[in-house]
Amino acid sequence: MLKIQNLTKTYGEKRAADDINLHIKKGEICAFIGHNGAGKTTTIKAVCGILNFEKGDIFIDGISIKEAPVECKKRIAYISDDPELYGFMTGIQYLNFVADIFGVERKERSERIRKYADMFELTENLAKPISSYSHGMKQKTAVIAALIHGPKLIIMDEPFVGLDPKASHTLKGIMRNVCNEGGAIFFSTHVLEVAEKLCDKVAIIKNGKIIRYGTMDEVKGDTTLEEVFLELEDENA
Amino acid sequence: MLKALLKKQINELLAQMLRKGASNKNASNKSMLLYGLLFIYLFGVMGVMFYNVAFSVYHPFAAKGFLWLYFAVMAIFATAIGIVGSVFTAYSALYQAKDNELLLSMPIPPSKILFVRMVGIYIMAFAFEAVVTIPAFIVHFICGGANIASCVAAAVILFVLPLFALLLSGILGYLIALVSSKIKRKNIISVILSLAFIVGYYFVYSQMSSYLQVILLNTEKVSNTIRTAVYPLYAMGNGACGDILSLFVFVLIIGVLFALEYAVLARNFLKLTTTNKGTVYKKYREKIVKAASPSAALLRKELKRLASSPVYMLNCALGSVFMIAAAVFAIVKRENVVMLFEAAGGRKMMPLILCAAFAVFSTMNTVTAPSISLEGKTLAVTRALPISSWQMLKAKLELHLLITAVPLLLSVTVVALVFRIDLFSGIAAIVCCMLFVLLCAAFGLLMSLKMPNLDWTNEVVVVKQSMSVMLAIFVPWIFVVVLGGAYALISHIISPTVYVCIAAVLIGVLDAIMLHTLKTKGTKMLEAL
Numbered sequence: 001m002l003k004i005q006n007l008t009k010t011y012g013e014k015r016a017a018d019d020i021n022l023h024i025k026k027g028e029i030c031a032f033i034g035h036n037g038a039g040k041t042t043t044i045k046a047v048c049g050i051l052n053f054e055k056g057d058i059f060i061d062g063i064s065i066k067e068a069p070v071e072c073k074k075r076i077a078y079i080s081d082d083p084e085l086y087g088f089m090t091g092i093q094y095l096n097f098v099a100d101i102f103g104v105e106r107k108e109r110s111e112r113i114r115k116y117a118d119m120f121e122l123t124e125n126l127a128k129p130i131s132s133y134s135h136g137m138k139q140k141t142a143v144i145a146a147l148i149h150g151p152k153l154i155i156m157d158e159p160f161v162g163l164d165p166k167a168s169h170t171l172k173g174i175m176r177n178v179c180n181e182g183g184a185i186f187f188s189t190h191v192l193e194v195a196e197k198l199c200d201k202v203a204i205i206k207n208g209k210i211i212r213y214g215t216m217d218e219v220k221g222d223t224t225l226e227e228v229f230l231e232l233e234d235e236n237a
Numbered sequence: 238m239l240k241a242l243l244k245k246q247i248n249e250l251l252a253q254m255l256r257k258g259a260s261n262k263n264a265s266n267k268s269m270l271l272y273g274l275l276f277i278y279l280f281g282v283m284g285v286m287f288y289n290v291a292f293s294v295y296h297p298f299a300a301k302g303f304l305w306l307y308f309a310v311m312a313i314f315a316t317a318i319g320i321v322g323s324v325f326t327a328y329s330a331l332y333q334a335k336d337n338e339l340l341l342s343m344p345i346p347p348s349k350i351l352f353v354r355m356v357g358i359y360i361m362a363f364a365f366e367a368v369v370t371i372p373a374f375i376v377h378f379i380c381g382g383a384n385i386a387s388c389v390a391a392a393v394i395l396f397v398l399p400l401f402a403l404l405l406s407g408i409l410g411y412l413i414a415l416v417s418s419k420i421k422r423k424n425i426i427s428v429i430l431s432l433a434f435i436v437g438y439y440f441v442y443s444q445m446s447s448y449l450q451v452i453l454l455n456t457e458k459v460s461n462t463i464r465t466a467v468y469p470l471y472a473m474g475n476g477a478c479g480d481i482l483s484l485f486v487f488v489l490i491i492g493v494l495f496a497l498e499y500a501v502l503a504r505n506f507l508k509l510t511t512t513n514k515g516t517v518y519k520k521y522r523e524k525i526v527k528a529a530s531p532s533a534a535l536l537r538k539e540l541k542r543l544a545s546s547p548v549y550m551l552n553c554a555l556g557s558v559f560m561i562a563a564a565v566f567a568i569v570k571r572e573n574v575v576m577l578f579e580a581a582g583g584r585k586m587m588p589l590i591l592c593a594a595f596a597v598f599s600t601m602n603t604v605t606a607p608s609i610s611l612e613g614k615t616l617a618v619t620r621a622l623p624i625s626s627w628q629m630l631k632a633k634l635e636l637h638l639l640i641t642a643v644p645l646l647l648s649v650t651v652v653a654l655v656f657r658i659d660l661f662s663g664i665a666a667i668v669c670c671m672l673f674v675l676l677c678a679a680f681g682l683l684m685s686l687k688m689p690n691l692d693w694t695n696e697v698v699v700v701k702q703s704m705s706v707m708l709a710i711f712v713p714w715i716f717v718v719v720l721g722g723a724y725a726l727i728s729h730i731i732s733p734t735v736y737v738c739i740a741a742v743l744i745g746v747l748d749a750i751m752l753h754t755l756k757t758k759g760t761k762m763l764e765a766l
Contacts, residue, residue: 050620052764073623080621084614086538088545096526100534101622106526114523126521 001026001153001184002047006056009042009208016042017053018208024153024186024201027179031195032188033229034205040188041081043205044157047186048078060153074102077146081158081188083138087131091122091141094130095148102149109148116144119170135162143171147178154178156187160194172198196225204232242345242353249357249698272704279711280368287314288372294449295376301456304381305474308373309463310452312398312473315369319362319402326697327410329548330358331502334695337510347510348503355499358406361702362399370395377477386479393484394477400491407498414509432551432558531624535632536639542611543604543636549611552700556601557644563598564648568655575656588662589724589733592740595649596673596717604637605681606709609763610690610699616766626760630682634755637678645670662734669741673713676744679751681709686755686762 007020016039024030034040045051047058049069058065060072085094092113099109117123120140130138139162146154154175160168175185175198189195195202202219204212211232212219220228291311298307331354340350374391377383452459464471469490476484529537543549567574578587612619619629649670653663684705693699700706724736731739 045617048621050617070623070625073621078621080617082614085618086542086615088542089538092521093541097534097538098622100529101531101624103531104528106528109528110523110526123521128521 001028001061002186003059004043004047004056005059007043007046007053007058008055009039009046009051009053015208017046019056020205020208020210022186022203022210022213024184026152026182026184028200029175029179029185029187029198030201030203031199032186032203032205033190033192033195033225034188035233038205039208040205041157042208044078044155044186044188048076048155049073050078074149075151076153076155077149077151079139079142079146079154079156079159081161083135083142083162085130085133085138085141085145087129090129091126091133091137094141095126095145098145099148104149112148112150113144116147116174119174120144120167136164136167139163140167143174147174151178152183154183154185154187156185158189159187160189160191192224192226192229196220204229206233239349239352242340242349243356246353246357247360249694275708275711279707280364283368284372287311287369288376290314291373291376292380294453295380297453298456299381303456303460304377304478305471306452306456306460306463307377308394308474308477309470310449311369311373312394312470315366315373315398316402316405318369319366319399320405321365323358323362323365323402323406326361326548326552326701327358327406328413330354330695330697331407331410332414332506332510336694341507341510347506348499351499351503351506355403355407359399359403362402362406363396366399366402367395370398374477384479386481387477389481390477390479390484393488394473397488397491398473400495404491404495404498407502411502411505411509415505532628532632532635535624535628536635539608539632539636540639543640546611546696546700548696548700549607553603553607553706554640556598557640559601560595560598560644560648563594564651567652571655578656586733587656587658588666588737589721591649591652591656591658592666592669592673592737593717593721595645595652595670597714599641599645599670599674600677600710600713600717602637602641602674602677603681603706603709604640605633605678606685606706607696607699607703608633608636608682609685609766610693610703610705611696613691613693616691620764626763627756630686630755630759630763633682633685634675634678637681638674641678642671642674645674662737665734665737665741669737669744672741672744672748673717675748676751677709677713679748679755680712681705683751683755683759684708686759689766691766 002022002024004020004022007017008015009017018039020039020043022030032040032043042051046053047060047065049065049072058072061075063071063075065072086097089097095113096109099113104112113126114123117126120143122137122140122144125133125137130141133141139159143159146156159171163171172194175187179185196216199216201215202213202225203210204219212228216225219225291307294310295307298304298310331351334354337350341347370391374387374395377387377391381387460471469487472483472487472490474483476487543554578584578590609616620626646667649667650663653666658666688703688705690699690703720740724731724733727736
């Protein structure tokens with residue numbers, strides 16, 4: 001579903017992503033972990049087609065994001081770590097806007113909005129302007145907007161930040177359902193316990209390089225993900 | 238603390254000029270020189286215009302022994318210009334900055350935050366007023382001679398007079414904030430209040446020449462009235478003539494008024510910036526929605542952004558109101574307009590004058606010029622959607638065309654019909670105007686892509702004070718002047734209608750080049766942000 005090949009992105013002399021290779025298949029959830037400034041957001045933005053890169057390529061469902069960015073974007077959904085949505089729209093206006101862009105049929109969109117807004121307990125607030133939303137409400141709106149077109153691949157940058165425990169639980173359930181229905185999820189997080197419980201695969205990035213990648217069992221073995229992560233951080237310091 | 242805040246405010250003002258596009262690097266010396274020259278040129282043109290006005294009224298007042306009245310009249314002009322530079326953005330600049338919460342969360346007294354915001358408005362008012370005040374004093378020094386007292390007075394008045402424009406701006410901003418904090422539909426109220434102010438302002442401004450004539454004919458009576466009814470103006474005029482005591486009185490009055498206003502605004506600043514009763518809270522009820530195409534959805538999004546921001550509407554879409562007003566004026570004052578046509582060379586000149594007039598009005602609409610910057614952090618949201626970069630740019634162009642071309646088409650058609658311009662000339666004028674609007678929209682968008690500011694803290698900075706907006710106003714304006722000037726050179730060999738057709742072809746070619754640039758280089762620039 002997602003194949004990252006030799007991805008390299010530099011900012012001046014700094015290599016934010018240095019020859020990254022990852023492969024996430026259908027039905028897999030892959031966590032992307034690393035310290036602040038390791039290159040997670042750069043990689044995620046490149047995957048979403050909102051950041052150009054110098055070397056390598058990224059394939060979504062076999063399509064190159066360099067060659068057909070719009071086709072790739074139709075298959076994915078992106079949830080940013082800082083959900084800066086259009087403050088001048090109401091929640092429902094924003095969701096309809098996203099549905100229009102993705103060409104979601106009227107009936108289908110209504111059903112999905114109803115379903116996910118109820119799940120995230122946001123229905124009552126949909127007529128309010130986004131500018132009046134809390135961070136958590138914006139995050140919930142971003143999640144619903146991401147799900148509105150039934151994406152095959154969901155890319156998330158710190159998706160649990162700002163969500164209340166119930167909403168976090170709901171999101172985890174949705175993530176598992178998306179994968180059970182043949183989708184895939186690639187997300188960054190600092191909450192290693194969540195990654196350990198939820199994910200099939202994990203990639204650890206440091207200074208723009210992938211320093212460990214594999215299935216959860218391959219990466220952590222008999223220890224915990226936290227122990228492995230801290231050990232790798234020290235080794236590569 | 239105050240120094241740090243002032244530095245932040247001034248940096249924000251200068252960021253547009255000193256920063257190179259999306260790279261956040263400082264602009265090159267060449268670019269800075271170019272910006273500097275552009276500013277000098279723009280302020281120079283306005284300065285020369287007011288120098289001529291000052292020169293024409295200096296002698297009549299001086300001859301009658303009412304030199305102070307000359308300064309009073311010029312001060313009224315300066316304040317009127319200064320208000321344009323400050324009043325329409327005062328509410329947004331004072332109370333709606335994005336960093337309000339950040340600054341209020343720090344150990345900074347609200348009064349100091351207010352103070353630095355007022356400094357921002359003062360700088361704008363000062364810049365606008367200087368183009369009147371400086372020529373007024375130059376004329377005085379040339380015609381009446383200069384001494385130490387008059388030089389001191391000039392320097393003091395140059396800096397103190399903009400405080401009066403700031404005073405008025407502060408009052409309007411405060412009233413809008415007060416009303417907005419208590420009522421719903423605050424954006425509409427804000428636009429209506431500002432439009433009412435604009436109507437009043439332009440009415441007074443349009444009567445200025447007749448007021449000036451009245452003043453010149455009844456100098457003694459008017460001077461007595463000003464002396465008793467508007468004493469600060471009298472004191473300022475006398476001070477400008479070199480009477481230091483009057484100058485002191487003027488500074489004292491303005492200072493006291495400003496201090497009073499500052500005290501009132503500072504006391505309510507925290508309340509007004511944090512009260513938000515004006516939002517319409519509706520309970521969500523599911524409705525049947527109409528699905529729209531991606532292009533229509535993007536255009537709707539752009540429209541919503543425009544409608545949600547009074548500052549954006551008032552500063553970048555006011556030309557549409559002027560076009561309609563001009564059409565109404567032309568119909569109501571038909572005879573005067575016909576006389577104008579006759580003076581300009583007869584009825585045959587109608588298509589050309591029509592084109593030039595409405596083209597100038599259309600340059601007042603700069604919807605595309607701040608449009609990329611206005612995306613701010615939401616740019617990533619839009620770019621993650623399955624749309625091409627060109628679709629995104631096209632929506633911004635379409636909004637500009639919708640806001641400008643529709644009223645323009647209506648106004649030009651009505652005026653052409655009322656003045657019975659022949660069909661061919663009328664169509665040529667309409668086509669020429671439409672192509673010009675497209676050119677302005679494309680040029681504004683290109684400037685917005687070249688000089689984006691995605692991390693603004695107050696939308697006033699990108700909507701009113703950005704270089705992209707300034708260029709989007711003045712470059713097309715200069716283009717119209719050059720086209721008009723070119724006709725003057727060849728008017729003996731070519732008819733106005735043929736010239737309009739040639740201009741339309743030229744503008745059409747420029748449109749094609751500009752659109753091609755946007756589709757190729759423009760989309761790459763957007764992707765690099």
